[in-house]
Amino acid sequence: MNNNFKMVAKTLFGFEEILGKELRNLGAGHVVEGVRNVSFEGDTGFMYKANLCLRTAIKVLKPIHSFSVRNENELYRKIYTMDWGDYLSVDTTFAIDTTVNSDHFTHSLYVSQKAKDAIVDKFRDTEGKRPSVDVKHPDVRLNIHIHKQQCTISLDSSGRSLHQRGYRMATNIAPINEVLAAGLLLLSGWDGQCDFLDPMCGSGTLLTEAAMIACNIPVNINRKEFAFEKWEDFDATLFEKIVNASLNKTREFHHKIIGYDKAPSAVRKAIANAESANLSEYITIERKNFFETAKPTDTHLHIVFNPPYGERLDRRGLDSGFDVEAFYSDIGDTLKQEYPGTEAWFITSNLEALKYVGLRPSRKIKVFNSHLESRLVKYVMYEGSKKAKNNLVQE
Structure with missing residues (x-):
């Protein structure tokens, strides 16, 4: 001591x-x-x-x-x-x-x-x-x-920011920070005890972080170096012992981690990143439009995703035709109609757009995505029609 x-x-x-x-x-x-x-x-x-x-x-x-x-x-x-x-x-x-x-x-x-x-x-x-x-x-x-x-x-002792895990080989525009992704997953209560879905997975950061949490894998195991490795008192033997002890605490994962994205380039990048992290056996990534899907499992499903914010895309001139109201309305409709028995979380900085989801969030947590003040929101979709009315926003 x-x-x-x-x-x-x-x-x-x-x-x-x-x-x-x-x-x-x-x-x-x-x-x-x-x-x-x-x-x-x-x-x-x-x-x-x-x-x-x-x-x-x-x-x-x-x-x-x-x-x-x-x-x-x-x-x-x-x-x-x-x-x-x-x-x-x-x-x-x-x-x-x-x-x-x-x-x-x-x-x-x-x-x-x-x-x-x-x-x-x-x-x-x-x-x-x-x-x-x-x-x-x-x-x-x-x-x-x-x-x-x-x-x-x-x-x-770290050197480069610890969000640079070392596994992400390819990214999309405005990718989610790895530390932010892990924090959102932990805030959502994700513990690897059920199936997981990111329906707008982009380059797959949430999927990879979710798999590492589920398997209790040391999150920076793929990182090439830490600053302390250059210190004069660096103890390589002790560090190797710490690495081995941490790897011995990994656990098996017996559920599914699924990612969808409608862009072929995003799917390719997500697959490449999962392979880079040595997690391909746990992660399935498919080219699908979330709004044309239904719940892929019969058991409880945990959803966490990072949808487009609208204003973030428009400011960069990437999608001037992006209809925020329709997009967020489709999120709510898809969850209500096709995803019973689901706990769905997503992050957005477009607080106005949340009104169009048509569901009442059971939680709102203030977070920041880069410089954007955002909310991590939770929606609980019950099985069948039970309590369905409680999900609907009262006009």
């Missing part, structure tokens, strides 16, 4: 609670949910495991120093006085990512530049040489976070 240290996992707005649950399930200590982040404690092995297994984390940061700061000169001086030899050498390349929420500092790039100057000046003064900056593929990536007058400097 004495080897434990504090870490911070960054996430998307609205996913703090499910990320906290993920961390507790993995065995983290002192889990505290913040805004777009969750702090926790663990040892080096747990840091490896967090990067490998967390589905809703974007980054895993290891804070190394914190101090109050009110101006750029103070920032420079306090960063200069740190003992950077513990983390860098003159032969180490590094990069700095900065986020600021402060009246004293308003430009993150300027803070990054000032911090870089302090670090290289310190090495030049003490070693006679300075480390180089490499923004694309550094040996060490630093994270600076300034909130009001508090500055926290962390080592970024």
Whole structure:
């Protein structure tokens, strides 16, 4: 326990609670949910495991120093006085990512530049040489976070954002982020205990993430590298042990994961991505128009999908003839008439369009798809005519 240290996992707005649950399930200590982040404690092995297994984390940061700061000169001086030899050498390349929420500092790039100057000046003064900056593929990536007058400097143990799982070979226009997809699935209660359908699957991200949850596969197992693998204290044997232990916890999946899309190119990409993730045996993808389908199974069905938002397509000039009202009305009609015994969830930023579904959602959860404020909505379709009237919006 004495080897434990504090870490911070960054996430998307609205996913703090499910990320906290993920961390507790993995065995983290002192889990505290913040805004777009969750702090926790663990040892080096747990840091490896967090990067490998967390589905809703974007980054895993290891804070190394914190101090109050009110101006750029103070920032420079306090960063200069740190003992950077513990983390860098003159032969180490590094990069700095900065986020600021402060009246004293308003430009993150300027803070990054000032911090870089302090670090290289310190090495030049003490070693006679300075480390180089490499923004694309550094040996060490630093994270600076300034909130009001508090500055926290962390080592970024992840490197590239953890949504870059390593399995997605091909994408469609405006593909859903992998962390967002996993978070939506977990928010919907998907646990792999029934059949699953994404009726507008695009390049198949929801399908792949659903299969990984169902089989309890470490979500970043296909990723080529993590930033911590370049650290001087990286323990390759320990990391291999963590990977093997995580893979030993996978489980069999005895239901169906099905994807539809009416575009042949989307179907090809979804199939390629499922193959890249080594999940083809669990995922079936077909070229179908959802509005011309019926429920493919006799048992309970869990649906999660990401339909076109309308305004997102129109702004890009991709489909100027897109009829939002008719499209969302068809979603409601298809669910009512053809999908009894179904729990259907979908995300949309077009809140006005929800009125045309013709069903009353039993839940609405505020989330963000990139910069778009959105809602994850739930509709329960009962078997037969039972409670059917309760699904209909009362005029």
